Amino acid sequence: MTHYRFLVESKPLPGREADYHAWYDGRHMQDLLQLPGAYQAQRFAVVGAPDSDSPAFFMIVDYETDDLSALLAEIETRSSSGAMPSSDALDRGSIKVTILEARARAA
Numbered sequence: 001m002t003h004y005r006f007l008v009e010s011k012p013l014p015g016r017e018a019d020y021h022a023w024y025d026g027r028h029m030q031d032l033l034q035l036p037g038a039y040q041a042q043r044f045a046v047v048g049a050p051d052s053d054s055p056a057f058f059m060i061v062d063y064e065t066d067d068l069s070a071l072l073a074e075i076e077t078r079s080s081s082g083a084m085p086s087s088d089a090l091d092r093g094s095i096k097v098t099i100l101e102a103r104a105r106a107a
Contacts, residue, residue, distance in 0.1 A: 016089035023087035
């Protein structure tokens with residue numbers, strides 16, 4: 001199995017931070033952990049004052065899979081079917097997803 005780490009940057013719409021966090025922490029992270037191979041999700045806030053164009057929050061989700069394409073297809077299927085709903089408090093223009101593939105590990 002290959003270890004993938006999804007790094008997701010985003011921010012809420014102005015004035016919608018409470019709704020954004022309620023959705024992310026209460027629903028979205030749990031939805032992501034229901035995906036095949038998911039085993040950890042964690043959210044982070046940027047320390048300091050990010051400029052208005054920078055994402056304010058990051059989420060990292062870890063997956064183990066032999067088929068990244070199938071995982072991405074499952075994410076798309078659940079998102080488009082409503083099984084994994086989004087939030088209207090999310091600034092869609094701020095979203096950036098980076099997928100990292102593990103190469104080496106040191107302890």
